[in-house]
Amino acid sequence: MSAQLLNGKELASKKREQMKEKVQKLISQDITPGLAVILIGENPASQTYVRAKQKACADVGIYSKLIERSDRISEEELLNEIDLLNQDPAIDGILVQLPLPSHISEQAVIERIAPEKDVDGFHPINIGKMMTGEDTFLPCTPYGVVEMLKEAELPLEGKHVVVVGRSNIVGKPVGQLLLNENATVTYCHSRTRDMRALTTQADILIVAVGRPKFIKADDVKEGSVVVDVGINRVDGKLCGDVDFDEVKEKASYITPVPGGVGPMTITMLLENTIQSAQQRK
Template sequence: MTATILSGKELATKKREQLKLEVERLKAEGVSPKLVIILVGNDPASISYIKGKQKASEETGVDFHLDHLPESTSEEELVKLIEHYNEKEDVDGILVQLPLPDHINEKTVIETISPEKDVDGFHPINVGRMLTGQEAFLPCTPAGIVEMIKAADIELAGKHVVVVGRSNIVGKPVGQLLLNENATVTYCHSKTGDLKKFTSEADVLIVAVGRANMITSEHIKDGAVVIDVGVNRLETGKLVGDVAFDEAINKASVITPVPGGVGPMTITMLVSNTVISAKKRLS
């Protein structure tokens, strides 16, 4: 068996084309979707991620604005800037790029962003709405994963999904979204005993731990769907996922590559959330 490659890059390209049409319709009605990103400091990874978000915004016609603040910016100054954008009617999405410098409280910053402009889906109100099945901005990586699975016509109802990783950004919310799709969900993490026992029973295996090539073929059930969220750089400079791709491709039925898998969909879902927010200006 050789797995089918589930390309997030291809799906993201299609979705961005659809979003571009939606943005054109909104602009024809006098609404120009706008995304504001705030970066504090000069973290190289954050700068790279923001470039990807800017590119996706420009491709779809979403107005993009970056406030790049010095590392010395105080928490009070950052909070005041967020509150300023909360009040601006022409701003549809606000994202503060994480991680923040140590002297700024991440929780305080996230909770300052208006839930109606929280296009990252991190505000506790949006998390609570998601958990209770209400309309909410969904966190971008989990939402992208669900969209990829659905686009591949993979049935989720009644399937056993195993999520390896329990972060608030990916692990916990993706499990909840798949539970909402009537899957049976098991969470595994660093304290799980006999990880292989759980992962080898998964119809759908989602791995988001940030450890290169952690999941090998013996962790995977024959014919499983494998979604690799990890992005790790080896000493050679090569980017790899949390799953040993060359092994897993001969065991899984469907697998996402790294790079070109979940990453492009994460950025695309951010733009999608911004467009959804902009539509609310018409109601």
Template sequence: MPSALINGKEIGQSIRNDLTKRIEYLNEQGISPGLAVILVGDNAASKVYVSNKQKTCEELGIYSQLITFDANLSEHELITTIESLNADPAIDGILVQLPLPKQIDESNVLSAILPSKDVDGFHPINIGKMMLGQDTFLPCTPYGVMKLLEYSEVELSGKHAVVIGRSHIVGKPMGQLLLQKDATVTYVHSKTPNLKEITLQADVLVVAVGKAKLITSDYIKDGAVVIDVGMNRDENNRLCGDVDFESVKEKASYITPVPGGVGPMTITMLMENTVQSAENELRQDKRSENR
């Protein structure tokens, strides 16, 4: 039986509808959520991502500030800009679009963002809180995957979840979030010798490696839930994921398409984190008033 489609556009829109109401309430309290996005260089994909983020901010009524720099920008200049945004009360969230030019140390830059404004969820403090299961900003793509599973009513407790990929952005945090929902989690990656043997055990398979159509139907068991985080181009230059959708959809119980699956959720959860940051500010203001 063909699998049920997990529609990221529809689920993302449902979350955005809720965000609109929360933003309206913040506006009534005199707070306008603000997001600053820093783009260094002229990476074509990064420009598309940034444009989509700005468009979504506009649709939701979030103040958006785009700061662009040439690719020869120094690390010191970038961190100085971040420090000024840290101190700007109009900005609730700061996002530095990755990747950065080679002369800039990514870890130094991400650590310079105030944890309270780190809406991408990459600051070491926020990553540490996530590992401990504490309230914090979660990395947007794994957070979006968890929302897809939640809205689709996929049971995770006691299930075997396999994550293909170990990046700091998706793979590592993805496994931790699944673990917090009581799944048994296995990571596999490029050095795993028996990849297929492990993926065939997966009740939930999350694929985030950046290799077009790597996972075919013989890698999954009947009824598995398959989440495709990949975004690639196939031999005909069409968008595709890391999963061979046409073959896998005949075996999976649920599957995300590419495009229209995880992609829309990443930006949606960025907006969620930005609004959450503004709400945190409101709570702090009210606490100060009551002292």
């Protein structure tokens, strides 16, 4: 029995149709949601992501502003760019595309973005609100993962969720969001002893480690739900952190790569930008 696909692409396009209506309503009240993206340097992966974000904005009617700067920009100059956007009434969301050149502090940049325009959900104030279950901008990838699980009507309360990976962008926040949904959450990482003993207990396994086909069939429980957040390029092809062909024979639900979590990340970024514009109203 092969697993059912959790199709992020389909869900993303359904959500974006609903967003078009929300944006039209705001525009009719003289508010056009605006997203500013700052792109530093010429990292091809970053350029691809930024193009996808701009296209998605155009599709739903969000105004997007792209600011491209050389990777020789100083930290101070970048922080000044952010200050200008913080004060710009046409901009509801600010996103600085990561990674940044090594001479610029990621943390300083994240903390400089006004929390009410932090549509990436990375500002410490917004992370703190997420931890305490307050209303705030949620980090886009974890938010997308939880939306996919809810849309598939998969029960979360009381389920054992195992998260492999503990990054500030995916691993930590996705565990917290599922804890907020009353799941029981275990984190695994590079220092975990006997990881398989834990991953095989998972009702829901979320993998975000950036290692191609890291999780095999022997690492998952029969009938579990497997969410693969990884995007790796191997021999010119995209693949996830889960060995899809092996694991799909054992899981009940699984996300494909590409077409799984990826489209949901950008969709939740749009959702956060629209939410910010509604708050401006």
